[in-house]
Amino acid sequence: MGGSAAATVVVFDFDRTLIDDDSDRWIVAEMGLTHLFNQLRQTMPWTSLMDRIMEELHSHGITADHIVQCLKRVPLHPNTVSAIKSAHALGCDLRIISDANLFFIRTILEHRGLLGCFSHIYTNPSFLDSEGRLRITPFHDSTLSPHACPLCPPNMCKGLVMDQIRDSSPGNERRFIYLGDGSGDYCPTLKLKGGDFVMPRKNYPLSNRIHSDPKLVAAEVHDWSNGEELENILLNLINKLGPTNGEGHIPLLL
Secondary structure, X not given: OOOOOOOEEEEEOHHHHHOOOOHHHXXXXXXXXXXXXXXXXXXXXXXXXXXXXXXXXXXXOOOHHHHHHHHOOOOOOHHHHHHHXXXXXXXXXXXXXXXXXXXXXXXXXXXXXXXXXXXXXXXXXXXXXXXXXXXXXXXXXXXXXXXXXXXXXXXXXXXXXXXXXXXXXXXXXXXXXXXXXXXXXXXXXXXOOEOEEEEEEOXXXXXXXXXXXXXXXXXXXXXXXXXXXHHHHHHHHHHHHOOOXXXXXXXXXX
């Protein structure tokens, strides 16, 4: 996945934004580990907890392929799929910033034929060890360089990633559209500027946080509640920002 010099950068959260569920919780529930998960939830950081869950699955003979087959059943709204493909076809630079992990995200995107639409995926690294067990590690290694952001969990500050994306962009002509749902999406929302857009999922923590004190957010806010609204709003905003690849505008969805 290479970079892009597109003028419009569309950044997706993954769980409950791009997909209609939480990929971590989906695996936990489908594999029958909800009790263990809840038991350990208050004693471990989330990423360490998911690594522990993978250990438990491995000890019961659940292979990476079993996990892949399970992830293929994760619900994804068809309008979200078409919105991603349309935005990519229009020349937007699509990226993901997620607190899930690379194995889960790549598996789901590959299954849906969407992986090639994204130039970058920023998430918790994952790998298969020598025994074939899936390992999940933090995006930010807190033992080496804690990000010190009070808004974000220790393993990942999405706002720091947004800063890095903007710093790596040529000039100031790029405009951002950020889609998210959770409290972890508030920090990157605060990094957006006037001329940018944020699309929080309606009645989820990000939307509630934004609307509790709207003046703190410089970007224009457009709430959505399902895949149909996501597609409609996103493509209209891309139109509003203008063509990014010389191919002109797409028809407005009304």
